[in-house]
Amino acid sequence: MNGKHKLINRLFAAFTIVVGAIWTFPLYWAFVTSIRTEQRVIEGAGIIPDEFNLGSYAHAIFNTNLLRWYVNSIGTAICITAIVLLFGMMCAYALSQIRFPGRKLLFGIILMSYMVPAQALVVSQFILSNDLGIVNSWAGIILPQLIVPVVIVVYKQFFDAVPKEMREAAVLDGGGEFTLLFKVFLPLNWGITTALAIVTFIMAWNSFLWPFLVITSEEQMTITVGITQVNDAFGVTYARLMAVALLGAAPVAIGYLIFQRKVTEAIMISSGVKG
Structure with a gap:
């Protein structure tokens, strides 16, 4: 029986390695392409690195608006994360x-909002943003992305689990609703707040469709949209494109490696698994 279990474990391990290799191959290919000259890329070089040229990275840093795109992405992602968490926890409380x-009707509407895909709201959101004059601005990027029902649902789930005795004791001490939220309920759920903050930030950073539609000025683009501007008079420059794409993904990848456990926890929580 032990031998059978060992065989199954080895098969699962081999399967995991194969799946991991398939998943990482596009990243490997992007990196190999980015360290080649455009001439070598056009010639159709193989998957084995045969040169190490950082010209594409230098071009991305010094000859594009990469740093400006970083600032836009970081600024908008931080604003979206802070506002979503603040209003999400207040609504959930x-x-x-x-x-x-x-109250129950409102919560039902929030739950039903899961059934409406974000893409279905794009046209109406763009018309409204244009009427408000916030196209090509941070406000145009931020405001439509503040609707994140999962934050409200997750916070409510954990606020419901707080013992009533703690609320009653705080009320007897003269605490108001804001005091209860920020000095009783929130400290008990800092782990949830941290996990939701990380996932919300990553979602805001990776957002492409809406920023692509609402921003036409290169100076106001986020990193995900700015990547599409890396070209020249001769067409697409694949090495430069891959270099910018990897530089754009680097902050999120590094953040994921640092906060991997919290990200996994947040994904489990947002999927309805509490523990």
Whole structure:
């Protein structure tokens, strides 16, 4: 029986290695392409690195608006994360701890919003953004991305689990609703807040469709949209494109490696697995 288990474990390990290799191959190919000259890329060089040329990275850093795109991505992602968490926890607290008419109906509407894909709202959001005059601005990028129902649902789930005795004790001490939220409920759920903050930031950083539609000025582009501007008069420059793509993905990849456990926890939480 032990031998059978060892065989199954080895098969699973081999399968995991194969899947991992398939998943990482595009990243490897992008890196190999980025360290070649454009001439070698056009010639159709193989998958084995045969030169080490950092010219594409130097061009991306010094001859494009890469640093500006970084600033735009970091700034908008931080704003989206902070606002989403703040309003998400306040809404969740109200739904969890305050009794008011229509509370269940409101929570039902939030749950049903999962059924509406973000792409279905693009046209109306763009028309509204244009009417408000926020096209080609940070506000145009940020405002439509503040609707993240999962944050409200997750916070409510954990606020519901806070013992009623703690709320009653804080109320007897004269604490108001904001005091209860920020000094009682939030400290008990810092782990959840951290996990949601990481995932929300990554989602905002990786967002492409909406920033691509609402931003036409190269100075206001985020890194995901700015990548599409890396070309020249002779067409697409593959090595430069891969270099910018890797530089754009590097902050999120590094952040994921550092906070891998928290990211995994947040994904489990947002999927409805509590533990």
